[in-house]
Amino acid sequence: MTDVTIEEMPLPASLDGPEGAAFAEMVAVRNEIEAAAVGNYDLAETPAVILAQNSNPYEPLRLFVARGDGRIVGRSLHELQSGDDLRSAWVTAEVLPEFRRRGIGTQLFERALEIAVADGRSIVQSFAMHSMMGGDRIDSPTGFGSVPRDDPGARFLAAKGFELAQVDRMSRLPLPSGREVPDAPPGYELEQWVGATPERRLGDIAALQQRMSTDVPLGETDHQPELWDEERVRDLDRRRLSEGRHWMITAARHVASDSLVAFTELVTAHDTSRPAFNNSTLVLHEHRGRRLGMLVKAANLRLLKESAPGHPSVYTWNAEENRHMLDVNEAIGFVPVGYEGSWKRSLA
Ligand SMILES: CC(C)(COP(=O)(O)OP(=O)(O)OC[C@H]1O[C@@H](n2cnc3c(N)ncnc32)[C@H](O)[C@@H]1OP(=O)(O)O)[C@@H](O)C(=O)NCCC(=O)NCCS
Known part of the structure; x- marks a missing residue:
């Protein structure tokens, strides 16, 4: 196990100053991890966009970062949703490719999970952008879509007792x-x-x-x-x-x-x-x-x-079973370029 520290990162009031710089470093790490899964930087976001999204008072979120080798090497999120009856929470962990398989993902994930347990949640959910690798598949329980059994996100979540709950298609329309x-x-x-x-x-x-x-x-x-x-x-x-x-x-x-x-x-x-x-x-x-x-x-x-x-293009996400919406998108010219899985585990 690599020597890393897991710290909560408070959302900065603005992107100026040292707290803003740390937030921007975290966003750069987020973008690297996503690009490793997707194969390009099309989904990369600016710190201003991520700060605006993370500051949603209706979906409160807590953010943790793993620091090692003098830099941020991974992050995790613990998210609630409005209208939530306090039954479930969303938890994710992400680690830079060169720091994987050393237990950092597990440390990050457990830090965010602790909050769900302390809050008395009975269900915890997670999502992962899955790679387009071939091989054995895990089928969605909806009957539509699947994810590669052997990609890092699927292996990690399955090892933590999660089951696939839904598959979303990411589509791209060339302009x-x-x-x-x-x-x-x-x-x-x-x-x-x-x-x-x-x-x-x-x-x-x-x-x-x-x-x-x-x-x-x-x-x-x-x-x-x-x-x-x-x-x-x-x-x-x-x-x-x-x-x-x-x-x-x-x-x-x-x-x-x-x-x-x-x-x-x-x-x-x-x-x-x-x-x-x-x-x-x-x-x-x-x-x-x-x-x-x-x-x-x-x-x-x-x-x-x-x-x-x-x-150059437009991206969109739809549930793989959402045939009416997919029919419209396919008629417009959107083509599938990736799959995102939602995963669920009971904490009871
Ligand atoms: C999934 C992810 C967070 C794992 O990070 P990590 O630091 O490598 O995780 P850990 O070292 O704690 O791995 C824990 C266990 O997950 C499983 N696992 C993780 N990556 C795996 C891989 N590439 N192949 C096989 N098993 C894997 C293994 O059981 C592993 O335990 P082991 O190394 O003792 O066999 C990392 O690959 C990542 O950031 N992926 C992109 C984001 C993502 O999909 N996150 C998961 C959903 S939130």
Whole structure:
């Protein structure tokens, strides 16, 4: 076992000063570990983005780093979710490739697990970006998707008593996309904006975000409904503003009720060599089957082309069993490039 110390890293108030520098070092380590799994740096993030994401008051998080050889060599996270009934927590550990198989991952993981145990959680969950290696597979309990049994994340989590709960597909769309924007079906209109949610739409977006936590396939994961109100949307917009990225939202308005019933989000860095990401996409149940998913996605890609041209690609994540969403994405031109597994273990 390598001589490392595991320390909690408090979130810095800003990225200036020594605490900000330590946070930036942690983010560089995060990016290296992710690139080792994915095979490139497309998913690398800036410290500003990670700080904004980690500072979510609705999903409190504790961060630990392993230091050895005078540098950060790994990190772990302990995360709660809003609306959580205190039954489960998410825990992850990551170690730089050159420091693996020396027990550092186990030390980090156990530090974050201790909190779940002390909090009286009965379920702990984890996720891993799995490699595209061949060989024997572990099948998802949903019946859709699998992960390599022998990649480091799968071996580590299986050794710690976790079972696979769901598989998400990571897909990439090369740009420019030639997809035409279809006409809106009768009774619906498009609404689009860049940046913060318009004041009059805060309630609609809160309702759509809340349904994102219940109306998407969740596999065997333990996932509690999130609670969203206008203030939570404002908080999200404030943190997004601090990231220094460009957010684009396209929604479908149901004309009769003047309410938004579908939405999708794209985000890009200002650096045009970086890819864009398609975050949430949702069509409310009662409005499905009218091709609103394709409408908002295609219209948002057009908004990307108009308001932030020049990016090489778009990435998105979908549950492997989410056939309707995958049909839309495949028709647009997204192709699978990786798989992420959600894992679960009982602490009882
Ligand atoms: C998974 C990860 C954290 C393991 O870190 P690590 O420091 O190598 O972990 P440890 O040395 O404590 O390994 C603990 C056990 O996990 C298993 N394991 C970990 N990596 C393995 C590998 N490449 N092949 C086989 N077994 C492996 C083994 O049982 C190992 O015990 P052993 O070395 O005594 O056989 C590291 O590979 C990593 O950062 N991967 C990318 C992120 C990730 O997938 N994290 C896991 C989900 S949160």
